[in-house]
Amino acid sequence: NAGVMQNPRHLVRRRGQEARLRCSPMKGHSHVYWYRQLPEEGLKFMVYLQKENIIDESGMPKERFSAEFPKEGPSILRIQQVVRGDSAAYFCASSRPEQGLEQYFGPGTRLTVT
Amino acid sequence: GEDVEQSLFLSVREGDSSVINCTYTDSSSTYLYWYKQEPGAGLQLLTYIFSNMDMKQDQRLTVLLNKKDKHLSLRIADTQTGDSAIYFCAEVGEGNKLVFGAGTILRVKS
Numbered sequence: 001n002a003g004v005m006q007n008p009r010h011l012v013r014r015r016g017q018e019a020r021l022r023c024s025p026m027k028g029h030s031h032v033y034w035y036r037q038l039p040e041e042g043l044k045f046m047v048y049l050q051k052e053n054i055i056d057e058s059g060m061p062k063e064r065f066s067a068e069f070p071k072e073g074p075s076i077l078r079i080q081q082v083v084r085g086d087s088a089a090y091f092c093a094s095s096r097p098e099q100g101l102e103q104y105f106g107p108g109t110r111l112t113v114t
Numbered sequence: 115g116e117d118v119e120q121s122l123f124l125s126v127r128e129g130d131s132s133v134i135n136c137t138y139t140d141s142s143s144t145y146l147y148w149y150k151q152e153p154g155a156g157l158q159l160l161t162y163i164f165s166n167m168d169m170k171q172d173q174r175l176t177v178l179l180n181k182k183d184k185h186l187s188l189r190i191a192d193t194q195t196g197d198s199a200i201y202f203c204a205e206v207g208e209g210n211k212l213v214f215g216a217g218t219i220l221r222v223k224s
Contacts, residue, residue, distance in 0.1 A: 035212075043157070055209065101145045105149075
C-alpha cells in the first residue's frame with residue numbers, strides 16, 4: 001500500500017510564475033489536508049478537502065492560493081504569481097473518513113521562488 | 115486560539131534516554147501527537163495519545179500526558195543515532211486540523 005505521494009519533490013519558480021503542487025492520498029483515504037512549513041518553523045494548516053469539497057480553508061492566504069480535490073485525480077494546490085515569501089515546504093496529509101484524526105503525511109514539495 | 119510550544123533543542127548521548135517536552139493550550143483537544151521529521155523528509159507519525167489517557171507506551175517510546183498542566187512529553191529509551199531528527203508535538207484543533215509546535219531538534223552523540 002503506497003503512502004501519500006506528492007510531486008514534484010522540488011519546484012523552482014521565478015517571481016510571478018504559477019506553482020502547481022500535486023498530492024495523491026493513500027488508497028482508501030478521501031480526506032486531504034495541506035500544510036506549509038516555513039524555514040525553521042513548524043507546520044501550519046492551510047486547507048482541508050474532501051472529494052469535490054473544500055471543508056476548511058481558514059489557513060489559506062486570501063489571494064493567489066487555491067486548492068481542489070476533484071472526483072478523479074490528485075489534489076492540487078495552486079499558487080499564482082509566486083513571491084519569494086512563498087518559498088517553503090508544502091506537505092499534504094490524508095486520512096480515512098472515519099479516522100480523520102490519523103493523518104499520514106507525504107514527503108512534501110519544496111518550493112523555491114527565485 | 116490554539117498554540118503548541120516545545121523546547122528547541124536537545125542533545126543526548128547514545129544509549130541514554132531522551133525526554134522531549136511540549137505544552138498546549140486547547141484543553142478540548144481529544145488527541146495529541148508526536149511526529150518525527152528527518153532531514154529533507156516528510157513527517158512520520160510516531161505515536162498519539164487520547165486525552166483520557168495519562169500514559170502510552172510503544173516499544174522504546176513512552177508518552178506522558180498531564181491534562182491539568184496541559185503538558186505532553188515523549189521519552190525515547192536507549193536513544194540511537196538514528197533517532198536524530200526533529201520531533202513535532204501536535205494537537206487537534208477545530209475541524210480536524212493539526213496544530214504543530216515549532217519542533218525540537220534531537221541530536222544524538224555517539
